[in-house]
Amino acid sequence: MEVVRGLLSLALLIASCLAEVNSTEDEGKSNCSASLGGANIAENHKALVLQLNPSENCTWTIERPENESIRIIFSQIQLDPDGSCQSENIKVFDGTSTDGPLLGKVCNENDFVPVFESSFNTLTFQIVTDSATVQRSVFTFYYYFSSDISIPNCGGYLDTLEGSFTSPNYPKPHPELAYCVWHIQVEKGYKIKLNFTEIFLEIDKHCRFDFVAVYDGSSTTSGLIGKVCGRVTPTFESSSDSLTVVLSTDYANSYRGFSASYTSIYTENVNTTSLTCSSDKMRVIINKSYLESFNYNENDLQLTDSTCRPKLSNVVDFSIPFDGCGTIKKVEDQSIIYTNIITFSASPPSEVITRKKQLQIIVKCEMEHNSTVEITYITEDDIIQNQNALGKYNTTMALFESDSFEKTILESPYYVDLNQTLYVQVSLHNSDPNLVVFLDSCRASPTSDFASPTYDLIKSGCSRDETCKVYPLFGHYGRFQFNAFKFLRSLSSVYLQCKILICDSSDDQSRCNQGCLSRRKRDISSYKWKTDSIIGPIRLKRDRSASGNSGFQHQTHAEETQNQPFNNLHLFSFMVLALNVVIMVTVIARHFVNQRANYKYQKLQDH
Incomplete structure (x- = not known):
């Protein structure tokens, strides 16, 4: 038994020494490189506080479940303030390694909150630091989200001069894991004043968890004006x-969210008048100082339809619809012209003479080809003034759930099955009922810049794909359907681009009414406008049985995960082996003891 006790003590001593060596090795290693997938795949969200040393090169890999996407947000970045973007940066890749497509690169001097989304089932990010001895820290959190689930009232487009919007569910608690983007676009010559009547989000000094970010421009990378959280206005x-306004929330502590309103401030120094032509209206701005030079008051102005009144602020602002307020439409050859007249109220009938000029401002929007030509002039009784500008017609393209074209698909990217039927509609946003939309050509590409390769679905009004069906002319809507496909040797994304023609429905000889032309003549009948619409990306859902490399990616990721606890596995294996040795020694020792007990001793007789 003493032998057994000695062997057991030796085994425990060896195990203790190995554990101490293992602990020392872990402390000496940089703990920046780790996998967030593998054993932690059940974690649908995770926050990381990364403390970085000089001369680091660290890589993290995140693997998502099937049919879900990864969104990662770097809500606080503190790198070397004097370091260059080349020597110290964060890179995010779409895939299992740094060899995948680069989604973006972030440096210390970025003026936006970096947000990235995966299209593969894994996402990798790498942080490289220079040799400077400074404090560095990065706070990031990621989560999985389903592209099939959308949050109501989460983001959108606001294009009026003034308006209001709130966070989803306001004033009830905002949803978890929300990322909502509102784009506010007003007309040229204005700037936007945004006022938050309430913000009630999780309080944090650096707004790392829940925050509202405001950008000075049309995108989330156009210059950060401010990032706020807590209780502020x-x-x-x-x-x-x-x-652009962004609401980002994490997975804990939901509060009321926010309520906001905005107004437009006219900024241009206009001495007389200006005109802009949008998709379905014309807008005239008249400076009050210009009216005062003629001894007129802004309340004296009126349109052909005197019931349509202007909005008065620091300027006189007329918003004139193409189908109202006395606007006259005239079709001329290759163009359509909308005209209205701004005049001053007539003098009282009792007056016989006047020393004021009879001022008339005639406004015209001429729509031609792929732009609008804008003309303003004043009649010869006064100063004649001409102003020209350019604009484009407002069209949109969207996917729908069925051939009824009732329910729009709002998810982006939209995940589909191979060979699934897709329903596409191009819409013209205009109040003139006598216009029709014609699909001249539609093509697909794996990239948003439509570089090679491309694939024609419709060309010259004719279907070029065996699954493509073009619907008949239907007012302001151009419609077609086709079956989903993917490009060979390319990413699984597909973008669509359509060139559309807009014609007057009363013109029987227009290009729109001619339909499919397999061989186009040079001088065919006219169309009124030509413009482009783009939609995408459309992506294929993950299919484990059909994905050629998904198993390989999973295996590689599992191996990386197993390397991390490798020493612990060694220790465990040794202890099992030592225990087996102890058991074997015990059995053998007992055998010898029993054998000795079975010996029979006989006392020798004395001779």
Whole structure:
């Protein structure tokens, strides 16, 4: 038994020494490189506080469940303030390694909150630091989300001169894991004043968990004006005619969210008048100082239809619809012209003479080809003034759930099955009922810049794909359907681009009414406008049985995960082996003891 006790003590001593060596090795290693998938795959969200040393090169890999996407947000970045973007940065890759497509690169001097989304089932990010001895820290959190689930009232487009919007569910608690983007776009010559009447989010000094970010422009990378959280009521002002607002929330501590409103401030120094033509209306701005030079008051102005009144602020603002307020439409050859007249109220009937000029401002929007030509002039009784500008017609393209074209698909990217039927509609946003939309050509590409390769679905009004069906002319809507496909040797994304023609429905000889032309003549009948619409990306859902490399990616990721506890596995294996040795020694020792007990001793007789 003493032998057994000695062997057991030796085994425990060896195990203790190995554990101490293992612990020392772990402390000496940089703990920046780790896998977030593998054993932690059940964690649908995770926050990381990364403390970085000089001369680091660290890589993390995140693997998502099937049919879900990964969104990662770097809500606080503190790197070397004097370091260059080349020597110290964060890179995010779409895939299992740094060899995958680069989604983006972040440096210390970025003026936006970096947000990235995966299209593969894994996402990798790498942090490289220079040799400077400074404090560095990065706070990031990621989560999985389903592209099939959308949050109501989460983001959108606001294009009126003034308006309001709130966070989803306001004033009830905002949803968890929400990322909502509102784009505010007003007309040229204005800037935007944004006022938050309430913000009630999780309080944090650096707004790392829940926050509202406001950008000075039309995108989330156009310059960060401010990032706020907690309980505040800030006001922001853009430098141009566009503003972007983002709400980002994590997975804990939901509060009321926010309520906001905005107004437009006219910024241009206009001495007389200006005109802009949008998709379904014309807008005239008249400076009050210009009216005062003629001894007129802004209340004396009126349109052909005197019931349509202007909006008065620091300027006189007329918003004139193409199908109202006395606007006259005239079709001429290759163009359609909308005209209205701004006049001053007539003098009282009792007056016989006047020393004021009879001022008339005639406004015209001429729509031609792929742009609008804008003309303003004043009649010869007064000063004649001409102003020209350019614009484009407002069209959108969207996917729908069925051939009834009733329910729009809002998810982006939209995940589909191979060979699934997709229903596409191009819409013209215009109040003139006598216009029709014609699909001249539609093509697909694996990239948003439509570089090679591309694939024609419709060309010259004719279907070029065996699954593509073009619907008949239907007013302001151009419609077609086709079966989903993927490009060979390319990513699984597909973008669509359509060139559309807009014609007057009363013109029987127009290009729109001619339909499919397999061989186009040079001088065919006219169309009124030509413009482009783009939609995408459309992506294929993950199919484990059909994905050629998904198993390989999973295996590689599992191996990386297993390397991390490798020493612990060694220790456990040794202890099992030592225990087996102890058991074997015990059995053998007992055998010898029993054998000795069975010996019979006989006393020798004395001779």
